Amino acid sequence: MAAGTARNFPVIREAIGHADALYGFKSGFDRQALNLGLKSGGYWPGNADKGLTNHQSTVFLFDADTGRCQAVVGGNLLTALRTAAASSVSIKHLARQDAKVIGMIGAGHQAKFQLRAALEQRNFEKVIGWNLHPEMLVNLQEVADEAGLPFEAVELDGMREADVIITITSSFDAILKADQVSPGTHIACMGTDTKGKQEVDPQLLVMADVFTDEVAQSISIGEAQHAVAHGLIQAADVAQIGAVINGTNPGRTSDAQITLFDGTGVGLQDLAVAATVVERARAAGAGTEIAF
Missing domain, CATH: 3.30.1780.10 (ornithine cyclodeaminase, domain 1)
Structure with a gap:
């Protein structure tokens, strides 16, 4: 592409x-x-x-x-495999090399695929997770156990510990706030694929360097739709992750940089x-x- x-x-x-x-x-x-x-x-x-x-x-x-x-x-x-692969590719190309803690927001069926694929990209030492229905966190615990990693259930403020955060929910309201993300974090927003859906505070897209699978989808049905609608960012502020993979975009340029991948899912x-x-x-x- x-x-x-x-x-x-x-x-x-x-x-x-x-x-x-x-x-x-x-x-x-x-x-x-x-x-x-x-x-x-x-x-x-x-x-x-x-x-x-x-x-x-x-x-x-x-x-x-x-x-x-x-x-x-x-x-x-x-669909489950390719969605997990997409966020995993974003971690490969955009997360800090020394990332140790991975945070999961969402613990449904797809979250298990996401976590398994993500764990292949860095030498993670810990998994933390939050879900609206805490009883579902057992799904994340299961994958962490498979990988021999400790798992901890946290409140959303606890996501400040994460070096990588994957959001995989069906939310229509922002869950993760800008002040709950630490400098240097890579965020993969994988749940927003429809007009109106939303997983993170639009201010996060202002703070971050934003990448996506396809810009047209990102600004219309992806996570970037809200920041664009509020005039906080423009389409020109969203880059294709394919350009990072191809070497025409540098991607992450510092350890303090927040990167965000808006995974809308492409045909x-x-x-x-x-x-x-x-x-x-x-x-x-x-x-x-x-x-x-």
Whole structure:
């Protein structure tokens, strides 16, 4: 995306007026990998009571040369993996090398994926966590135990101890305040992907150097939407993390700098992951071939 050889198409995400659900499409085209397609799905908040995950999605891949459907792939696990991978990549490129404490805000199903992926990027020595419903913090404890790390439940003020903070909630109100973040922290905001959602104080985006997967989504449906709406920052203040990965943006330039990654989730990520799965499935003789 940052190199200009791939782009996302505008996101459609709407409340359907039934089951309190949000439903939509993310799509795009990667000219280099020839990945073309879309992910269809959304968020059904009542699914947990039915023994289902709240996020439901399916990825459709198309032949870029003919437009024929190539594959239909279940997107639930893939979405969890690619979302965790995205925040993990942001930690790899933006967090301080000496980061020791990772803080988690949110302890639901996705938080476990986020924490597992994040722990691969630095030699973390401790996990701290906060959740609106404290009984769910056992999810974070489980992952910390897997990694042989101590876990501590904290109040939000306790996040000042963290060198890296991941927010992964479905909140529509700012949870993390600007004075609860210490200099040098890297924050990965991964829960805001819809107009109106919000996880952090807009002042945090003023204090931080802000990076995102796609600027257009960041300022319209991502965490940056609120700071932009209040005139606190502009679109030009938000940088693509792809530019950091490609070496055209320096990213973190000091240990005192606060960096913030606004992970809105882009369709190209879904297509890349699904295309890899299809390739592996064919090589393994898995999946079902259907004549369309």
